[in-house]
Amino acid sequence: MGSLLKKCEYHCTRSRLVSVGQLLKWMDSTACLSAERHAGSPCITNSVDDVHFDHTIGVGQVVNIKAKVNGAFTSSMKVGIAVSCEDPFSNCQWNVCNAFAIFCGMQVIPRTQAEQMEYSIAAERRWRMRLIPAEIITDLLSSSTEYKDPVPAERTQVESVALVLPPHIMAWMENVATIAAH
Structure with a gap:
């Protein structure tokens, strides 16, 4: 498994990579859905902590993001997030990162x-x-x-899967160019 992972990492470093900002955006969207399922109302991100990136994600690879409410408190929820990646050609899978996010329900x-x-x-x-x-x-x-009755924890689980394609890269480049132009 170790040599297969190294092969996937080598392939990934030679290809275009997904930006950390884009990955954080996907993670936030997935975790927010989990929090909203628990709260039964719109939620907003309060903070994200303990994010440690172990590996990168390249174009053509499949990203799998799982989020689940780990704890609910008086006015906030702690959502666990796990990101993994798969190379569809080699069937190699690896953990990209784990994180925790705190969400607050919007005021009624x-x-x-x-x-x-x-x-x-x-x-x-x-x-x-x-x-x-x-x-x-x-x-x-x-x-x-x-x-x-409180929402069972298993009902708060959300999974987001995306295949990273070259058009994603072009859209991100266009966003950056637009921001730079302003």
């Missing part, structure tokens, strides 16, 4: 009277949860009729 804007009531109840519940004893919190939660 209540529009209807019912939504405003739900929003007020949620704000009250949040305030009470910080100030009153655990027994009362348990009572409050058990009497709520609007309680929604």
Whole structure:
């Protein structure tokens, strides 16, 4: 396996490479979908950490990006991201990088009277949860009729696969040229 991976790396260094910026964009999109599946609403990226690139990706290779919510907290979610690559001609596969991203749900804007009531109840519940004893919190939660079960972690898994083709490179070059021209 080691010699096959070296052969794939050699082939990759001789071909045009996918930019790290483009790869980060794909990773962010995939991870955001995972976070949005969990939250049931639009999410935004707060931060990305622990990104370490082990290998590169060349044109003609297949990129596989997997993301899954690893933890959900009061106002944020931690999403694990794994990127692998495959050379379709040699069937060689390798890990490109792993990362963690933190996403926050976008603020809900209540529009209807019912939504405003739900929003007020949620704000009250949040305030009470910080100030009153655990027994009362348990009572409050058990009497709520609007309680929604949490989304199972396996439902948050998202996978994105792309074949890197020369037109991608041309589009990226056009974007860079346009930015440079401005």
